[in-house]
Amino acid sequence: LNATDADEGTNGEVLYSFSGYAPDRVRDLFSIDPQSGLIRVKGNLDYEESGLIEIDVQARDLGPNPIPAHCK
16 A cells, blocks of 8 residues: 655654454455555455455554545
8 A cells, every 4th residue: 555645744654554444354364564554465365255355444644633544
């Protein structure tokens, strides 16, 4: 993942996470690095069980009033 914030200091640093909409199944199968946004597979994927997996993520800054951005 890649998100940018033009603010300076901690207001410009972006943290990544699964959004509150991400089901437990996604959290069991994948991990996300909060600093880089790198998503890794950590479980077994079975196409016959689920041919499509949607991952809901959010990026937010570290400022006092962060406004998260969401994507799928």
